[in-house]
Amino acid sequence: SAVISQKPSRDICQRGTSLTIQCQVDSQVTMMFWYRQQPGQSLTLIATANQGSEATYESGFVIDKFPISRPNLTFSTLTVSNMSPEDSSIYLCSAELAGSYEQFFGPGTRLTVL
């Protein structure tokens, strides 16, 4: 299994500012992902974080709004840029071990934008 930590666990931010969320995995993993859960909605994939190259974004998500880095196998960051109240969500990092069907999740970052 893998243990995933995220920082910060929660934040309250002002409209127009940006927040960077960090994700650290305790094992070397193949895939890392970023998800979002807006209030009352399902968990939705934002992007796959690729090591050493640009992330792969899902429909409806763009790099300018959600820049992602993954400098090595165990660490990734997600930035929520130019925030608006609609960005208020729980953001979760997940990772998949090589040869495993399972995806493990971090505890999430609860973001409120005023």
Add this chain to the structure above:
Amino acid sequence: ILNVEQSPQSLHVQEGDSTNFTCSFPSSNFYALHWYRWETAKSPEALFVMTLNGDEKKKGRISATLNTKEGYSYLYIKGSQPEDSATYLCAFRVNAGNMLTFGGGTRLMVKP
């Protein structure tokens, strides 16, 4: 767009009751079906990964079945306890390495 649905959306039961919920998913291009248990402020906890039609898995009082031909999975909790209160999520995967498509979850509340 893959459609994964869970029912009911929420469920209130008394301690000791047994309960079950449903996850429905596309029956084509199936690779795996995941069940997670998610308590507030904690990481979603992986319960089961199911890959074969007819799979039945069990973990303590929780069990799950899978029917890939008709596109559904059931999660059962026997003798519910207050600590079972959580949101139970299912997620559908088309093939290895791809994203999980989540259902909306079933929020279970067990009253002592």
